[in-house]
Amino acid sequence: MNESLLRELVPAVIGVLVRRGADFAAAEDAVQDALVEAVRGWPDDPPGDPKGWLVTVAWRRFLDAVRADASRRRREDLVDAEPVPEQSTAADDTLALYFLCAHPALAPASAVALTLRAVGGLTTRQIAQAYLVPEATMAQRISRAKRTVAGVRFDQPGDVATVLRVLYLVFNEGYSGDVDLAAEAIRLTRQLAGMIDNTEVAGLLALMLLHHARRPARTGPDGRLVPLAEQDRSRWDTALITEGVDVLQAALTRDRLGEFQAQAAIAALHADAQTAEETDWVQIVEWYDELVRPTDNPVARLNRAVALGEADGGRAGLAALAELDPALPRYAAVAAHLHERDGDPATAARLYAQAARSAPNLPERDHLTRQAARLNAQLRS
Template sequence: MTPEELRSLTPGVLGILVRRGADFAAAEDAVQDALVEALRVWPDDPPRDPKGWLVTVAWRRFLDAARSEAARRRREESAEEEPPPGPATSVDDTLQLYFLCAHPSLTPASAVALTLRAVGGLTTRQIAEAYLVPEATMAQRISRAKRTVSRVRFDQPGDVATVLRVLYLVFNEGYTGDVDLAAEAIRLTRQLAATIDHPEVYGLLALMLLHHARRAARTGDDGGLVPLAEQDRTRWDTALIAEGVLILQAALARDRLGEFQAQAAIAALHADAPHAGETDWVQIVEWYDELARLTDSPVVRLNRAVAVGEADGARAGLAALSDLDQTLPRYAAVAAYLHERDGDGKRAARLYAEAAAQAPNLAERDHLTRQAARLHRQL
């Protein structure tokens, strides 16, 4: 069994412990201990029933911890008789765990960390490395999150939209350390899609697959950022694209449009074009109109301005841009691109340099700096 397959058992095991009466925070610690033990023991002695083995070991770890703390003596007395090995219920608690870990009382950062640990089965060290923070800092964040949700009823209804936002935050972190967070987000979203029949879950899964399909083409041999229009499309993963489009079509057929379905539709139109020049920008603008209606997001309207510039010309794109706040992230980069398309190289060079100074990461900063330098050479 691979580490990913092992981690996929985490929600079911954790749910069983909580239903047996274990405090969520203590149960999660016990499950993590059981996962570590499984990685040590299973290569030489694999169990016939992996989930049952994890439940048994995790429950014993929980009882051991309960017995060592005076504050949990009453819980120990109620659990004095150890249940037989293996799952005690056929109830699937996966969805409740997603809701719990994305509870509105948590900050987005805490919800992401708790989801990766309690639902994803990652260790605190792995999560800390992925987010480039000290392990002690991440441990404190997770502990606070667990204390917060321990006060929430396990069977309390949750908000699917909040869960999806948390998973999308995970996906957008990409790859850092020894954990591929984009792949982990896809795995968790697949797991969620198998648990709940919801078109926006499918929309997010389709969006992730379509974006992930372009991953190999996003950077050049020198590690530099390659814009979508300049990517080598032969490096795109056609199997992921086909799967994403199929999932999206099934979601759209439900006629319950949401923002992730609209974003996925835009990504699918980009994926459908054999070359950048064949992109159906008119239809992309229409989807941005739908997305703006759904979200009223300034970032969506910023991206729409780019699409309008491609569909109707740079002047039309600049007109769409004029209504937006110039302090928006990446506003300067979009303005630079449209001004260059409109023939104003001098202004575009200045805006590219301005955008580079505001870039959120090194790869984007280097790309924008190169764009500014290219235009300066042409002046």
């Protein structure tokens, strides 16, 4: 059973059903039923035309559901009619699904879940496991999302920026359960890059590849978080780094700089350094300036303060940090790092402990607690 093939076919098959007259929610349900039947039957009797098989079975499931629903008798003409010829390519249908699942009416969590279900071809159980929530909770979230977009037509223009934000959210979830969401986000972004000519799609793909390349070194054998400066760079995936840099360079030559390209350029500079000491922090600050200029994103400005602290010293970083809201996530952790760089271990230890109390996850909390303990031990010695 080729599960990756099944997942790649899902959006195209949903698109066929929608163009034949099914609404999105009914089409998606019918395709999921067809996938269940494929998982059961294909290992013993694989079809010669997998997509055609899925379209046929899903369309039958859709018609069965229409016939069984007395409140939808008005659609009998549709049931009795022959399927209309397909008017669009599989790529067009898949692209339309990307836009539909990233509809601005959806909350980010719902958009992510719907994208994984309709475009990624994951089951509700797999998505629930990845997000560590009960399957019933995820089923409700997906159902509400499908109801929200039920009346949206495929011929309406979509917003690429919204799609990219959704894919980036998927990537940042990383790995849990039996689905590697980081790898899935890369797969979906590759797919999107093959459909549309957009430098920011390329920028996001490059950013994902460069970040993913460092994944093997991010945790130690005991599961502890390993900061970038302390990572064993021999464990970084050089093939992914090379691909990410190539994708980024091709996008940058077109002189249409965007947020994800700037972020990818920063990641590429980190990847280019053989050791932490060789990192070109001056150029990283310049790229953060490019990133902050059009967006004034507070998270980007927070990261810029870190880079400035590395390039020009802790005091310069603290001056930049003073312009930001202390309520920002990770503000205390950044302040602790910069105070340590500025030669104030007592303040740094206090801030590391403060940051640990509000850390979003256990590995980060453990890391910050250890940083505070390290400095407190130095102060006592």
